[in-house]
Amino acid sequence: MNRPLTIVVPVKHVPDAAQERVLAGDPPRLQRGTGILCELDEYALEAALQLVEARGGTAAGHRVLALTMGPAPAADALKRALQLGADAAVHVLDDALAGSDAWATALVLAAAVRRTAEEEGRPVDLVLTGMASTDGETSLVPGQLAERLGLAHVGFATALSLDDDAAALTAVHATATESLRVEAPLPALVAVTDRSSTPRYPSFKAILAAKKKPVRTWSAADLGLGPEQVGTVGSRTEVLGAEARPPRTAGRVIHDDGEGGIRLAEFLLAERLV
Numbered sequence: 001m002n003r004p005l006t007i008v009v010p011v012k013h014v015p016d017a018a019q020e021r022v023l024a025g026d027p028p029r030l031q032r033g034t035g036i037l038c039e040l041d042e043y044a045l046e047a048a049l050q051l052v053e054a055r056g057g058t059a060a061g062h063r064v065l066a067l068t069m070g071p072a073p074a075a076d077a078l079k080r081a082l083q084l085g086a087d088a089a090v091h092v093l094d095d096a097l098a099g100s101d102a103w104a105t106a107l108v109l110a111a112a113v114r115r116t117a118e119e120e121g122r123p124v125d126l127v128l129t130g131m132a133s134t135d136g137e138t139s140l141v142p143g144q145l146a147e148r149l150g151l152a153h154v155g156f157a158t159a160l161s162l163d164d165d166a167a168a169l170t171a172v173h174a175t176a177t178e179s180l181r182v183e184a185p186l187p188a189l190v191a192v193t194d195r196s197s198t199p200r201y202p203s204f205k206a207i208l209a210a211k212k213k214p215v216r217t218w219s220a221a222d223l224g225l226g227p228e229q230v231g232t233v234g235s236r237t238e239v240l241g242a243e244a245r246p247p248r249t250a251g252r253v254i255h256d257d258g259e260g261g262i263r264l265a266e267f268l269l270a271e272r273l274v
Contacts, residue, residue, distance in 0.1 A: 003166055004061030007048040007126045008116055010109050010145070011041040011066050011081050013074035014135040027232075028242035029099070030135060035073055037080040040130030042199035047160055047192050048128045049085045049200075055166075063087050065116060069097055069108050075215070082210035083202035089213065090116055094220040099232035102136075106144035108230055111223035113149060119216065125166065127189040131156055142191040152184035158195040162186075 013035045015021060022031045045066065052062035066081035068074050069092035078089035092112050100108065117124045127149070132139040139155070146153035157171040158179070171190055173180045202210070220230050228234060254263045268274045 002055050002060060004063070004122070005052055005055065005125045005162075005166055006063045006065070006117070006120055006122055007052065007128055008065050008067050008113050008124050009041070009045050009048050009081070009086065009128050010141075011045065011068050011077050011130075012038040012133045012135075013068060013070050013077035014038045014133055017134060023242050023244055027239040029239075035076060037077040038130060038133050038135075039199075040132060040134060040194060041077075041081075042084065042130075043192050043194050043196050044128040044130045045081055045084055045086060046197045046199045047190075048126070050197060051126075051160070051162060058087055063120065065090060065120075067109065067112055067116065068092070069100075069105065069112070071095075071098070078215060079210065080202075082213045082215075083207050084200060085202075085206065087213065089215045091215060091217045092220070092223065093217050094230070096220050096227040096231050099235065100230055101235035101237040102138055102140035102144055103236040104230045104234040106141050106148050107234070108220065108223065108225065109141070109145050110148035111225055112218065113145075115218065115223055123187060125186050126169070127151065127187075129189065129191045131191045131193045139191070142189060146189040149187075149189065152188040154182050154184055154188065154190045157182075157190050157192045160190055160192065160196065 015030060016034045016036045019034050023029065024031050048064045052064055055062060064086045066078050066086040066089040068077050072093065075091055078091055082089055090112055092108055097108065113124055113127060127145065129142045142155060143153055154171045154173055156174050158174045159172040161170050166186060168183055168185045169188055169190065171182050173182045174193060220227065252267065254260055
């Protein structure tokens with residue numbers, strides 16, 4: 001059986017790590033500056049594309065949808081996702097979303113996934129996320145999003161496959177010491193790591209095709225959410241302060257006078273690096 005699949009891939013527009021990071025505002029926030037599609041989200045998108053392409057792709061009725069929330073520049077992340085192969089995109093755009101923590105973010109994304117299913121006229125079979133964002137790096141959103149959607153959650157997946165009927169998935173969940181083979185019924189949410197695949201580069205043809213792909217824009221109100229539920233007001237965490245890290249100091253140089261190995265071992269033990 002090869003029923004059409006709908007896969008939603010939440011993506012995030014993050015500051016380019018190659019640019020200098022600056023804190024500003026009260027409370028202090030990381031200034032976005034030049035942003036890019038979160039590199040870890042590209043792995044989730046690639047996993048989604050490979051799953052549907054193995055089943056005939058868009059021609060067979062399968063759909064991969066990129067979803068983001070954020071200010072207007074976040075549309076650049078969706079543009080990149082469309083160039084990489086997503087069929088359509090959803091942008092939750094609302095000033096009230098500024099400052100949303102993982103709790104509020106998961107609330108918004110869950111509402112957007114439900115609205116996407118309504119708009120598509122069929123249920124979402126799979127939500128695929130990166131294992132974390134490269135700015136916050138908390139890894140909190142995937143689990144909270146799964147909980148809000150009532151889906152099985154597989155985190156830190158390094159491999160993913162669906163059964164023939166697309167009724168269940170099998171994933172390899174990597175821990176620090178072992179790999180576990182996990183099975184879950186669909187619909188489900190899987191967060192993949194940077195070991196799951198190698199993201200593709202968009203071709204010139206794909207870049208041109210992306211310009212014609214649909215992008216829906218919804219506000220918080222469109223998702224049935226009030227301003228008291230999102231942003232800093234709706235968040236469960238509060239930033240009390242933030243400051244730039246001090247300039248990096250010069251490292252300690254160990255000269256090998258015959259006991260360099262001992263000195264190095266002592267340093268590693270003192271820093272609890274071994």
